[in-house]
Amino acid sequence: MPAAALSHWRDFRNIVLFTGAGLSAESGVPTYRGAGGIWREYNYQDYACQRAFDRDPVQVLDFHELRRAKALNCAPHAGHAHIRAMQAGHPGVHVITQNIDGLLQRAGVAVAAELHGSLWRLRCPVHGMREDLAAGAFAHRRCPDCVPDRAPWLRPDITWFEDAVNEAVFEHAAMLVDDAELFVGIGTSGAVWPAAGFAERARRRGARMVEINPEDNEASALYGEHIRLPASKALPEAFPIGG
Ligand code: APR
Numbered sequence: 001m002p003a004a005a006l007s008h009w010r011d012f013r014n015i016v017l018f019t020g021a022g023l024s025a026e027s028g029v030p031t032y033r034g035a036g037g038i039w040r041e042y043n044y045q046d047y048a049c050q051r052a053f054d055r056d057p058v059q060v061l062d063f064h065e066l067r068r069a070k071a072l073n074c075a076p077h078a079g080h081a082h083i084r085a086m087q088a089g090h091p092g093v094h095v096i097t098q099n100i101d102g103l104l105q106r107a108g109v110a111v112a113a114e115l116h117g118s119l120w121r122l123r124c125p126v127h128g129m130r131e132d133l134a135a136g137a138f139a140h141r142r143c144p145d146c147v148p149d150r151a152p153w154l155r156p157d158i159t160w161f162e163d164a165v166n167e168a169v170f171e172h173a174a175m176l177v178d179d180a181e182l183f184v185g186i187g188t189s190g191a192v193w194p195a196a197g198f199a200e201r202a203r204r205r206g207a208r209m210v211e212i213n214p215e216d217n218e219a220s221a222l223y224g225e226h227i228r229l230p231a232s233k234a235l236p237e238a239f240p241i242g243g
Contacts (some may be wrong), residue, residue, distance in 0.1 A: 006210065006238045009182065010090055016180040017083060018198055019097040019104070022187020022213060026232050027074040029101050033189050034215075038067075049160045057153040061141070064156045068119045071101040079186075079231035080107035085241050094180075096173040098188060098195050100158050113173035115165070115195045121157035129157060165194060173198065183207040184238075187231050190219020199223070212238070 009015065021031040032039050046052050047063040084107050087093045096113040097104055102120050104111050123129050124143035142151035159165055177183065183202035190196040199222045203209050211223035212234040220226060227234040 007240055009239045012182040014092045014179045015094065015182045015184065016176050016202065017093065017095045017184050017186055018188065019095065019099060019186045020188025021099060023079060023231050024099055024101050024103050025187065026077045026079065026230055027103055029071055029074050029103065033191060044161050049162050053155055064119060071103070071119060074103065076103045076107035077232045079235045080104055080109060082235040082239070084108045086239055089241060094176045096176060096198065112176055113169050115169060115173060117158040119156065119158065122154040123157045124154055125152050170194065174201065177202050178205055180207045182210065184210045184212060185219065185223060186212045188219065189217045
């Protein structure tokens with residue numbers, strides 16, 4: 001689809017940008033399933049599920065500390081900046097993301113829903129959420145507010161495989177998707193549910209469906225239009241700001 005076809009994008013009252021790991025790829029953060037993907041190198045059952053955490057919390061925390069350190073060394077790219085500029089000029093641009101790397105937030109984007117949590121938060125089973133932005137803070141942490149000899153390990157506030165999702169976050173995202181007149185899937189394979197269900201939900205509600213992804217994937221059939229370009233190039237072309 002010629003990206004120019006969306007030059008009137010501001011006419012849509014509510015727009016949902018649904019982002020996946022592909023949006024961060026050009027910043028140097030590895031995706032999950034493509035070439036060089038994280039799940040091609042690591043078995044999630046050893047590093048990214050509660051059973052693995054219960055079995056070997058240090059191995060799981062070290063894995064996530066490695067990902068945090070990598071994400072800290074990556075910078076948001078022109079695509080992230082473009083999303084921020086879209087939001088600055090249009091109150092109805094809502095971002096729901098599957099990404100946990102925080103790059104959207106570092107680019108100044110208002111993120112309405114972090115569907116899979118964040119590498120930048122920890123939580124205690126007793127005390128709940130703790131913000132924790134420093135590097136090196138994940139490793140081998142037990143809750144400092146719990147009784148020392150019984151302090152549980154702090155776990156990353158990430159929705160791992162086999163975890164229940166955060167219902168409140170998903171309900172908020174669903175409300176935005178239900179109002180969307182334009183739904184743009186950016187850099188996602190649509191492989192993981194229930195997040196992947198938002199594209200079908202938007203399509204059923206009659207939203208205009210646009211996919212930004214250099215490759216075809218299992219969710220592509222849900223979209224009526226496809227921009228087969230990397231996000232940093234596709235976003236400024238499809239959603240011009242100036243003029
Ligand atoms: N621009 C746009 N899309 C890109 C780019 C790019 N520069 N580079 C790669 N892609 C696309 C790939 O073609 C692929 O379809 O991004 C997609 C990334 O797919 P995944 O690696 O499966 O990532 P994602 O869809 O976000 O995974 C969903 O799976 O493991 C879980 O919780 C994790 O949130 C994640 C979820």
